[in-house]
Amino acid sequence: MKIPVKDSHFIILIMLFVFFNGSAQTIRGVITDIETSEPLSGANITIEGSNEGAISDLDGAFLIDIIDWQNNTLNITFIGYQSKEINLAPHSADHVLNIQLYPDHHTLGEITVDGVISNPVRRNGDALFTGTALTSKGLSIGGAPASTSVYHALDILPGVLIEGVDGYGLSEKSVRIRGIRSSFSGMTLEGFPNYGIMPIGARDDIYDMENIESIALYKGASPADLGTATGSKGGAIELRYRRPNEEFGAEVNQSIGNHNFFRAFTRVDLGKTAFGTSAFVSFSATEADKWKGPGKMGPRYNAVTGITQQFNENFEAEIFVNYNTIKRNAYRRLSYSEAINLKENYTKGFSSELTGVASQDFYYYGYNDGTFTNIDFMGIVRYTPDDNTSVSIKGYVSNEEADYDGTVQRGPNFFKTTSFRDISRMGIIPEVQGRMNQISYSAGYWLEIFDNDAQVYNTRIADQGLIPVGYGFFSVNEKKGIIHSPYAKVAYSPGRFNLQAGLKYFHFTDPATDRFNSVSATELSETPNESLYTRKMTHHALLPSFGIGYSLKDNMQLYINYGKNYMRPYMYNPIISLYVNNMATFADAGMDLQDIFDNWKMETSHHFDFGFRYVSNYLTLSPSIHYARHNNVLASAYDSTVELDYFQNVGEQTAWGVDTEFYLHPVSWFTLIFNPTYTNISYDKNLERQDGIIEIKGNQSPATPRFSLKSGALFSMSDMDISLIYKHIGKRYGDATNIEKIDAYGLFDFSINYSFENINIFRNITAGVYVKNVFDKKHIGIINTSDDSRQGSATYFAGPPRILSGKISLKF
Missing domain, CATH: 2.40.170.20 (TonB-dependent receptor, beta-barrel domain)
Incomplete structure (x- = not known):
């Protein structure tokens, strides 16, 4: 018997639904702080090499429907915590995971998404994301000037104007953050103030950037516990x-x-x-x-x-x-x-x-x-x-x-x-x-x-x-x-x-x-x-x-x-x-x-x-x-x-x-x-x-x-x-x-x-x-x-x- 066209569409949809539900799996889990057992809301969960992922809710819970098991590595990142990888073996039953993250007392936290050059950042103990931190991808595209100059490393961010006369970042430079000269912006390394006088302001070219793990820029208000040296009129860099x-x-x-x-x-x-x-x-x-x-x-x-x-x-x-x-x-x-x-x-x-x-x-x-x-x-x-x-x-x-x-x-x-x-x-x-x-x-x-x-x-x-x-x-x-x-x-x-x-x-x-x-x-x-x-x-x-x-x-x-x-x-x-x-x-x-x-x-x-x-x-x-x-x-x-x-x-x-x-x-x-x-x-x-x-x-x-x-x-x-x-x-x-x-x-x-x-x-x-x-x-x-x-x-x-x-x- 010949099947009507509209009925054939309906059958095909049913078959596709059955097929995908038969091969799909659901990953469920809860993310908590290993030290306090408190749920972590806003953690980022992704399947490596794919666009599948989720964000944990207020209770730390998440759910991901997996269609294709080409990769079974789960990546979990969260502000102020050490990242974690979990290898999963595909099977028919749902995965229920209890994932515990360790606080990272040393590094600035980032929401890490493949390909982005910067992420919102908050300092340890903050409730708000008040700054922007460069990712390793953002640091890598700066070329030679970004190896010897903090400012040149920040060149891709909006609201930051970095101009120089030397193509390798070795000369004096002009920097304005939201229109304010960099002389009026604070800079700290591990909380230690960086500045000098005549001219006043931060010395941005005294570090090898290969030894710097993270750079965070606060363009407006600066957190109270962030050192700002001679001033923070133009914001602060950490x-x-x-x-x-x-x-x-x-x-x-x-x-x-x-x-x-x-x-x-x-x-x-x-x-x-x-x-x-x-x-x-x-x-x-x-x-x-x-x-x-x-x-x-x-x-x-x-x-x-x-x-x-x-x-x-x-x-x-x-x-x-x-x-x-x-x-x-x-x-x-x-x-x-x-x-x-x-x-x-x-x-x-x-x-x-x-x-x-x-x-x-x-x-x-x-x-x-x-x-x-x-x-x-x-x-x-x-x-x-x-x-x-x-x-x-x-x-x-x-x-x-x-x-x-x-x-x-x-x-x-x-x-x-x-x-x-x-x-x-x-x-x-x-x-x-x-x-x-x-x-x-x-x-x-x-x-x-x-x-x-x-x-x-x-x-x-x-x-x-x-x-x-x-x-x-x-x-x-x-x-x-x-x-x-x-x-x-x-x-x-x-x-x-x-x-x-x-x-x-x-x-x-x-x-x-x-x-x-x-x-x-x-x-x-x-x-x-x-x-x-x-x-x-x-x-x-x-x-x-x-x-x-x-x-x-x-x-x-x-x-x-x-x-x-x-x-x-x-x-x-x-x-x-x-x-x-x-x-x-x-x-x-x-x-x-x-x-x-x-x-x-x-x-x-x-x-x-x-x-x-x-x-x-x-x-x-x-x-x-x-x-x-x-x-x-x-x-x-x-x-x-x-x-x-x-x-x-x-x-x-x-x-x-x-x-x-x-x-x-x-x-x-x-x-x-x-x-x-x-x-x-x-x-x-x-x-x-x-x-x-x-x-x-x-x-x-x-x-x-x-x-x-x-x-x-x-x-x-x-x-x-x-x-x-x-x-x-x-x-x-x-x-x-x-x-x-x-x-x-x-x-x-x-x-x-x-x-x-x-x-x-x-x-x-x-x-x-x-x-x-x-x-x-x-x-x-x-x-x-x-x-x-x-x-x-x-x-x-x-x-x-x-x-x-x-x-x-x-x-x-």
């Missing part, structure tokens, strides 16, 4: 070391590239001894020619050692030592007229020889170079008396020495300035973390003693050669400075709500300082200048934070986050130099140097984030609307008493915008990236200057594009990884009056890596090729300017041309 492996192993990376780029990195993990000791040592050497003009970037040497001593299951100690030194020549800056005619001026560099003409020798490369050395000792002692409590004491000693030259023009005269800095810091951070019922808490105290010695020596460039002039002033601190910063944070998660609140107090004391004038090129006055004396100065701020989140579903969350951030005073030398050059004017007005500093205030800012997060096996979406109000901003303004412009806390800025992270991974071997950013940041009112009002109200902050985009695609096929990244930087301005416009540009980066597993003595061999700026696009890389600048004050640097490098990595 780094964690890659710990010593418990088994012996070695890693050797060798990179070469155009412009004679060379980088060798070696790390040896010594394994864990019978006495509970494990350690690693690493060393790297990096060097490249400048891509234009004479001189080199490097050599750069870095050496690191890390030791972990496990005394028993409750008590451990760790020591890390990081040494970094680099010599480098600077790149030549351009004027605005040169910048807008970039095709003709792109390769303009410093001269290689002296000419005997002062105006030309101003551009001699030997007058624009420097040597920078950092060494850091860090120690951590951690005691966990029970499953719910951890007590730690962190101590550190840090030193930075630098000696670098630059050329400046003052009126008709040309000068070579030699800047010296010798900065020593030592501190201690006791901290306790714990959990009581559903409440997590942390509390600690950051105490630091510092000694900042920074001087500038002037030499005039004349036709007949260099003529020593002397110090504009020479500072001698009477005592050392000190920082006190207690903090506390609590988090609570009732049902689908997540609540947390924190409070930090920052108290900063600069020591009293004597200053001596030069009486000749080689001599200082025997007694200090009383007008330049500054007494002990103290600044402080109370910094609350608060966040609330609501889980619409197990993998979908709405949140609001608020935090008050700070920036400590930082423009001391420009003020002192201005006072020295106009001493008679200030004396006639009855003003000592101290009178200026008495009016200084701590910069503070209020940050709000309104966000949404969705994470699945196919899609990661994380848009955030942000708003910030910056108070007491240090800006150059007119003082009618002395009829001069100088830095005062008279500025108010408002910033708002949208950051979006979008990763679409419809199949396991492909990921689409789309990370757009819109940032609007401006002064709320005009500023008065000596020659009139500077019209900057409502104008976009210099060097910050309103729109930018980081996008691209990742392909993972068998043992091969390919990435194609496109970065679009919108138009920018070199001045706050928005007259000097720099056009938008776009760059393509490409990388391909191929890995071989278990080849003879090697656990892994990876070979890769990286191409930065594939189409050799000429563009302006750095706009060197202040947020309150006017037309004519900015300098510009050409961005690097096409950079081609190769790398081979061997793991034993």
